[in-house]
Amino acid sequence: MLIDHFPLVGLQLTTPRLQLRLPDQEELAALADVAAEGVHDPAYMPFRIRWTELPPAERARSVVLHHWSLLGQWTPRSWKLLLTVFLDGAPVGVQMLKATDLAVTAECATASWLGRRHQGRGIGAEMRAAVAHLAFAHLGATDLVSSAFTDNHASLGVSAKLGYAHDGIERHEDQGRLRVIRRLRLTRQVWLQREHAPVTVEGLTPCLPLFGLPDHDSPNTTA
Numbered sequence: 001m002l003i004d005h006f007p008l009v010g011l012q013l014t015t016p017r018l019q020l021r022l023p024d025q026e027e028l029a030a031l032a033d034v035a036a037e038g039v040h041d042p043a044y045m046p047f048r049i050r051w052t053e054l055p056p057a058e059r060a061r062s063v064v065l066h067h068w069s070l071l072g073q074w075t076p077r078s079w080k081l082l083l084t085v086f087l088d089g090a091p092v093g094v095q096m097l098k099a100t101d102l103a104v105t106a107e108c109a110t111a112s113w114l115g116r117r118h119q120g121r122g123i124g125a126e127m128r129a130a131v132a133h134l135a136f137a138h139l140g141a142t143d144l145v146s147s148a149f150t151d152n153h154a155s156l157g158v159s160a161k162l163g164y165a166h167d168g169i170e171r172h173e174d175q176g177r178l179r180v181i182r183r184l185r186l187t188r189q190v191w192l193q194r195e196h197a198p199v200t201v202e203g204l205t206p207c208l209p210l211f212g213l214p215d216h217d218s219p220n221t222t223a
């Protein structure tokens with residue numbers, strides 16, 4: 001079975017409203033449809049890579065290809081886990097958790113998008129909290145980092161809600177213009193001090209070697 005060769009297909013995070021997991025092929029198509037319907041106001045570009053400028057059909061295909069590409073490039077040293085986010089059984093967006101040399105760096109980073117009609121209802125915060133739980137409680141991470149343009153109030157709002165601290169800036173060239181990116185950092189220490197909605201993690205143990213970790217749940221975490 002596929003799960004024997006690639007146990008990530010059995011990994012699932014559950015929050016009060018959401019499920020986060022890899023999609024099957026038809027669910028991937030439904031996710032691509034969500035992107036085709038629109039991810040943000042066309043007048044505002046929240047991404048460094050301007051993939052959402054593609055016409056809807058090409059944008060949808062880029063979601064499919066990006067999904068397969070990240071799985072195809074997976075190594076235990078450097079991985080990007082692009083989880084599809086399901087609300088009431090239907091895809092509404094994605095939440096990525098990624099790391100390089102996690103066993104040494106103990107640092108993960110995140111990225112995400114939601115279909116436009118699903119935004120502003122707390123889903124972004126709930127899905128980021130889900131992968132924060134995975135990183136801090138199960139993958140031995142001490143730090144979780146994020147970044148967003150200084151005028152991306154929704155992404156910065158998610159980070160503020162979860163207790164991230166400012167971690168400097170980056171200066172980015174976008175179509176000949178300067179745009180400033182705010183970096184943010186959440187430590188496990190801060191995360192442990194705060195109240196969180198419950199998150200259930202299933203199917204993790206066989207995935208640990210794929211995350212570059214020993215094949216037992218991290219013993220040095222308290223959560």
Ligand SMILES: CC(C)(COP(=O)(O)OP(=O)(O)OC[C@H]1O[C@@H](n2cnc3c(N)ncnc32)[C@H](O)[C@@H]1OP(=O)(O)O)[C@@H](O)C(=O)NCCC(=O)NCCS
Pocket residue numbers: 039040046047093111112113114115118119120121122123124125126147148149152153154155156157158161
């Ligand atoms: C970024 C994104 C994933 C956030 O998800 P979301 O579900 O819209 O955000 P939430 O509803 O969970 O909001 C989290 C917090 O940010 C605040 N917030 C959300 N949207 C906001 C906005 N447009 N302006 C100001 N604050 C906002 C909310 O007030 C909330 O805090 P609160 O619950 O304490 O009030 C989503 O908006 C999105 O996909 N945007 C387009 C793509 C994108 O920007 N991706 C990130 C690139 S770095």
